[in-house]
Amino acid sequence: MVNDGGQLYTIEGVSAGLIMLLTAYFVLNSTSIYTPGDSHINDMQLEVLGYDALLMMNTPANNTMVKSPLQEIVEQDDGQRFKTMFMNLTNNKTGSTTDRLQFSANYTYRIQTASTQNATASAFLSSSRPYTEGEHAVRVTKWVIVDKQLGSSPVHNRAVLVEVLLWRDA
Amino acid sequence: MNEDAQWIIMMGFLVSFSFFFLAMVINQSTVVGQTTAESVSEFPKNDIRDTRDAILWSVNNGTDTDWVQRDMSAISLSRRDAVVGFSTFTSIDHEFVYIHFNNGVTSYNENWTIL
Numbered sequence: 478m479v480n481d482g483g484q485l486y487t488i489e490g491v492s493a494g495l496i497m498l499l500t501a502y503f504v505l506n507s508t509s510i511y512t513p514g515d516s517h518i519n520d521m522q523l524e525v526l527g528y529d530a531l532l533m534m535n536t537p538a539n540n541t542m543v544k545s546p547l548q549e550i551v552e553q554d555d556g557q558r559f560k561t562m563f564m565n566l567t568n569n570k571t572g573s574t575t576d577r578l579q580f581s582a583n584y585t586y587r588i589q590t591a592s593t594q595n596a597t598a599s600a601f602l603s604s605s606r607p608y609t610e611g612e613h614a615v616r617v618t619k620w621v622i623v624d625k626q627l628g629s630s631p632v633h634n635r636a637v638l639v640e641v642l643l644w645r646d647a
Numbered sequence: 648m649n650e651d652a653q654w655i656i657m658m659g660f661l662v663s664f665s666f667f668f669l670a671m672v673i674n675q676s677t678v679v680g681q682t683t684a685e686s687v688s689e690f691p692k693n694d695i696r697d698t699r700d701a702i703l704w705s706v707n708n709g710t711d712t713d714w715v716q717r718d719m720s721a722i723s724l725s726r727r728d729a730v731v732g733f734s735t736f737t738s739i740d741h742e743f744v745y746i747h748f749n750n751g752v753t754s755y756n757e758n759w760t761i762l
Contacts, residue, residue: 633714
């Protein structure tokens with residue numbers, strides 16, 4: 478028969494050991510500071526969604542069409558078409574309700590004159606509602622090659638950068 | 648020594664330690680996906696892919712790659728904080744596109760062959 482005379486001492490010893498291990502764990506762990514309140518995950522998802530939407534808009538509808546919708550939108554400054562298409566791509570959900578994503582879009586081009594070669598300027602394209610600086614927005618960008626007169630230069634094949642601020646309304 | 652309450656004390660310890668570990672699990676669960684999301688956001692995968700697409704589209708379909716080249720260098724530097732350059736050159740029977748992207752953290756170079 479096993480003698481159980483030392484039970485309490487054993488429990489005490491095990492508890493003391495666990496407490497010491499926990500203390501060591503806390504001390505070692507206290508050097509790494511997590512900020513779970515940060516919104517990295519939401520930002521990442523918004524960025525991926527916005528980039529995918531722009532990529533789809535910059536893809537021609539079929540082989541016979543040379544230009545993508547986004548190219549035509551920038552060439553014709555068709556902000557209404559951009560708004561309709563972008564909102565459809567980002568806000569549609571299963572069922573009849575839609576998501577609450579809002580955006581503000583513009584595009585940046587280079588100005589070429591006799592005196593400057595590398596200055597850039599931005600032109601407003603479209604927005605679902607005005608951007609008031611208070612929103613927590615992410616920025617997604619997309620290169621578009623257009624045939625367009627930008628600034629005072631003649632019509633050329635030009636690269637412009639479409640930039641979209643994307644945020645979710647509360 | 649009086650050992651009457653040993654079981655009660657031991658169960659008390661067990662229960663409190665289980666609570667403690669459960670609390671630790673909940674505590675850690677709030678940071679799930681944090682580092683993944685950070686890596687996805689910080690690596691310029693979409694920038695590189697997009698730059699590459701635009702350059703290759705321009706080389707294959709465009710006429711004024713000279714203008715596009717200067718546009719992309721200037722706008723990349725001012726709006727995307729990246730050095731971007733590309734050039735085309737012809738070897739014996741192939742045309743090559745040299746693509747360069749560098750945003751200070753990630754650098755990408757490619758030689759694309761047009762048959």
